[in-house]
Amino acid sequence: MTTLILALLVGAGLFGIGLYGALSQTNLVMIMMGVELMLGGALLNLVAFWRFLHPDAYAGQMFVLIVMTVMAVEMAVGFGVGTARFRARGSVEMEEATELKE
Amino acid sequence: MTVQAGALALFGLAALWFGMAVFRTHSMVRSAFSLLTTMAALGGMFLAMQAEFLGVLQLMMMATEMAIMAIFMMMYMMDPGGLGQMEMTHQKRLSLLAGIVGGLAGLALAVASAWGPVASRVPNPARQTHDLGIELLGRSMLIFETAGVSILVAMIAATTVVISRRHE
Amino acid sequence: MNLWLLLLILAGAYLVAVIENWVVTGRLRLLAPLLAGIALLGRESLVPRLPDRLLFETAPPLLLAAAILSMAVLPLAPGTVLVDLATGALFVNAALAYVMVAVVMAGWGPDAAYAMIGGWRFLGQLVAYSMLIVMPITAVAMRAQSLVTTAIVSSQAPLPNAVAQPLGFLLFFLAAMAVAFLPPFDLPTASDLADGVFGEYTGARLAILRLARLVLVLSLATAVTVFYLGGWLGPLLPPAFWTIVKTLAVAAVMLLGGRYLPRTRSDHLLEWSWKLGIPLALVNIFWVGITLLVVQR
Numbered sequence: 001m002t003t004l005i006l007a008l009l010v011g012a013g014l015f016g017i018g019l020y021g022a023l024s025q026t027n028l029v030m031i032m033m034g035v036e037l038m039l040g041g042a043l044l045n046l047v048a049f050w051r052f053l054h055p056d057a058y059a060g061q062m063f064v065l066i067v068m069t070v071m072a073v074e075m076a077v078g079f080g081v082g083t084a085r086f087r088a089r090g091s092v093e094m095e096e097a098t099e100l101k102e
Numbered sequence: 103m104t105v106q107a108g109a110l111a112l113f114g115l116a117a118l119w120f121g122m123a124v125f126r127t128h129s130m131v132r133s134a135f136s137l138l139t140t141m142a143a144l145g146g147m148f149l150a151m152q153a154e155f156l157g158v159l160q161l162m163m164m165a166t167e168m169a170i171m172a173i174f175m176m177m178y179m180m181d182p183g184g185l186g187q188m189e190m191t192h193q194k195r196l197s198l199l200a201g202i203v204g205g206l207a208g209l210a211l212a213v214a215s216a217w218g219p220v221a222s223r224v225p226n227p228a229r230q231t232h233d234l235g236i237e238l239l240g241r242s243m244l245i246f247e248t249a250g251v252s253i254l255v256a257m258i259a260a261t262t263v264v265i266s267r268r269h270e
Numbered sequence: 271m272n273l274w275l276l277l278l279i280l281a282g283a284y285l286v287a288v289i290e291n292w293v294v295t296g297r298l299r300l301l302a303p304l305l306a307g308i309a310l311l312g313r314e315s316l317v318p319r320l321p322d323r324l325l326f327e328t329a330p331p332l333l334l335a336a337a338i339l340s341m342a343v344l345p346l347a348p349g350t351v352l353v354d355l356a357t358g359a360l361f362v363n364a365a366l367a368y369v370m371v372a373v374v375m376a377g378w379g380p381d382a383a384y385a386m387i388g389g390w391r392f393l394g395q396l397v398a399y400s401m402l403i404v405m406p407i408t409a410v411a412m413r414a415q416s417l418v419t420t421a422i423v424s425s426q427a428p429l430p431n432a433v434a435q436p437l438g439f440l441l442f443f444l445a446a447m448a449v450a451f452l453p454p455f456d457l458p459t460a461s462d463l464a465d466g467v468f469g470e471y472t473g474a475r476l477a478i479l480r481l482a483r484l485v486l487v488l489s490l491a492t493a494v495t496v497f498y499l500g501g502w503l504g505p506l507l508p509p510a511f512w513t514i515v516k517t518l519a520v521a522a523v524m525l526l527g528g529r530y531l532p533r534t535r536s537d538h539l540l541e542w543s544w545k546l547g548i549p550l551a552l553v554n555i556f557w558v559g560i561t562l563l564v565v566q567r
Contacts, residue, residue: 001220003107007147008212010114014140016205017121023197025125026190029175033137036167037121040144041208043160044117051151053217055224058237062245064156065238068163069249073256075167079174080260087266092178095192129322131378138371158357162364165371166400172374173393183322183381227356231417 007048014041028082028092032075039071109150117143129184130175138168154227155234275352279341282514283484286491286521290484293525307477315473318380326379330475333372334482340365341489344496345420347509358419359407362493366403366449369486370396373451373458373467376479380470388466392458394536395448398543399455402445405551406438409558410497423501430500434561437554439498441547446490446524448539450483453528460533491521 015038022034043064050060082092089096120139127133141164148157176182191197225233238246287303317326342352343361355361370392377389411417413434414425432439448455458467468479495501495516502509534542 001217003104003110004217004220005212006107006110006114007151009209010110010117010147012205012208012212013114013118014121015208016201017118017125019204020197020201021125023200024191024194026192027179029130029171029178030125030133030190033124033133033171036137037124037140040117040141044144044147047148047151047153047156051153051224052220055221058230058234059242061153061156061230061234062237062242064153065159066245066249068159069253072163072167073253075171076256076260077263079170080263082174082178083264086178091180132322132324135325135371135375154355155357155360158355158360158364162360162367165364165367166396169371169374169393169396172378173390176378176390185320228416228418231356 001052004048004052007052008045011041011045011048014038014044026093026095028078028085028094031094032078035074036071039067043067106150110147113143113146113150116140117147127184128181128187130179130182131172132184134168134172134175137171138164141168152224152227153230155231271350272352275346275350276338278346279338279485279488282488282517283481285518286484286488286525289518289522290487290525293522293529307481310477310480311474313473315475318382318470321381321470322379324379325375327475329372329376329379330471330478330482332375333369334478334485336365336368336372337482337485337489339368341485341492343419344489344492345423345501346513347502348420348424350510351420354420355418357417359411359417359422359497362419362489363404363407367400369449372482376467376471377458382470384463385467385470388458388460388463388469391460391536392451392467394540395451395455395457398540398547399445399448402441402543402547402551403449405548405555406435406442406445407497409435409438409555412555412558412562419496423496423503426500427503430503431498435498435554435558437550438558441551441554442498443494443524444547446494447528450487450490450524452487452524454531454534455528455539456533457536457539462533487521487524488517491517491524494520 018034018037018039018041020034021037022031025031025034046060046064046067050057050064054060085097086092117140120136120143123136124133124140127136142161145157145161145164148160180186181188224230284303288298288300291302292298340362343355343358343365345351351358373392374389377385377387377392379385410422410431413431414422416422416425426434451458459469460466463469468476471479492513495513499516499520501516502513504512
């Protein structure tokens with residue numbers, strides 16, 4: 001039980017750090033790093049639940065594969081959008097992205 | 103303390119340390135490689151928890167993804183080397199509060215929940231890989247195909263957004 | 271036994287250095303790598319003016335570690351393998367990904383323009399070769415019905431994969447040359463970039479980088495042997511001998527073959543890989559799947 005709690009604690013810690021990063025950074029790429037950390041914490045929790053509670057249910061590992069897929073997909077589309085923005089405006093700073101503000 | 107708990111603690115500490123280093127360093131490329139080390143430490147934790155296929159997959163995918171993140175950081179940030187020591191954050195106190203609250207909520211849930219009996223026996227890695235494949239292509243075939251199609255859609259979308267229109 | 275295997279890897283890297291020397295100069299000089307190594311260790315070790323110290327120092331040991339790790343899961347003989355993983359074929363791939371991380375670090379670390387260009391060019395090269403490494407391994411694992419490297423060798427007892435899956439063999443061979451950045455794919459260490467990524471390193475660090483590159487070439491030659499040429503399978507001689515002979519032959523062909531071709535341009539490499547290479551790799555997987563389901567039933 002202590003190893004399960006240990007893994008969950010690390011997952012919670014990574015989530016907290018990722019949340020801090022995603023909210024405090026002004027640059028798109030750094031925000032994406034925060035999101036990656038949050039997803040990494042979620043992955044760790046999933047694997048810990050699989051290993052310590054239901055090692056015979058492979059749906060847990062399936063879920064991990066899907067979250068990894070989501071990480072890759074989010075990075076791809078995010079960088080595509082970032083590239084388009086950089087070409088249009090010259091920077092990817094989120095503080096300058098105020099076109100839709102009233 | 104068992105070997106597994108020791109390994110988990112060591113890799114977990116490395117993951118948290120390098121996770122914090124991502125946002126504390128001024129050099130953008132070092133930030134990307136710090137995130138790579140965090141993800142590699144996560145892969146180590148998966149291997150310590152005897153999920154061998156997932157651990158190796160995590161190590162492989164994250165190396166490539168974080169290196170790509172490094173090149174994008176270098177392309178789009180004004181000070182990729184970090185020698186200018188610029189301050190690139192906003193709403194610091196709010197985000198610090200949100201991070202601490204989120205982390206503590208996760209902590210509280212982890213410690214306070216009744217998780218039930220802990221399984222002691224894990225299938226051996228070759229068996230796991232085989233059964234994961236059966237699960238992937240049998241029961242979860244629809245999910246697998248949806249993931250494949252969504253990756254394809256993401257590739258097409260990212261390429262379309264970035265391709266510049268030809269001026270005839 | 272593990273120590274013997276590590277020493278064998280070192281000896282293999284030495285032989286690859288001798289072969290490379292023969293390919294370049296045309297003469298077989300058995301002591302040349304040893305003398306060159308000693309000379310390199312004795313030379314002055316210059317550090318650039320303002321390097322990213324952490325990345326500059328980490329790159330050579332990381333490249334060496336990645337090369338040795340990718341070698342560790344490949345078997346020499348039935349039962350003689352440094353690390354027997356259940357997902358061996360995938361682990362080779364994971365270790366080779368860290369080769370790219372090390373080269374990018376070596377490109378950014380020295381705070382030099384040419385090194386940086388070499389490093390980022392290698393990242394583009396990775397986008398080109400990484401699918402072509404994984405997909406043929408997938409087809410090979412399909413035939414063996416396992417990711418364990420010893421099982422992959424044993425599954426080639428009737429017919430080696432080079433004959434059964436020729437398209438995969440060709441693609442994997444070319445992709446292996448691209449991973450080890452051998453000519454004509456030597457974009458990161460190109461002579462038009464003043465030796466690119468390796469250019470700012472001197473003395474002991476350069477010795478480690480060169481050793482790491484030799485171990486990398488050896489590891490990829492072993493991977494081609496294990497996955498496609500039937501590893502230790504062979505008629506009369508002991509199994510380990512067959513592995514060593516096949517590996518050195520593949521290394522010789524890799525080192526010799528590319529020297530007479532001009533270096534590929536980054537965009538041409540990407541174009542050929544994604545427009546021709548990956549469809550062919552998918553056709554290979556499709557073909558292998560059909561033959562396995564139809565013929566073997």
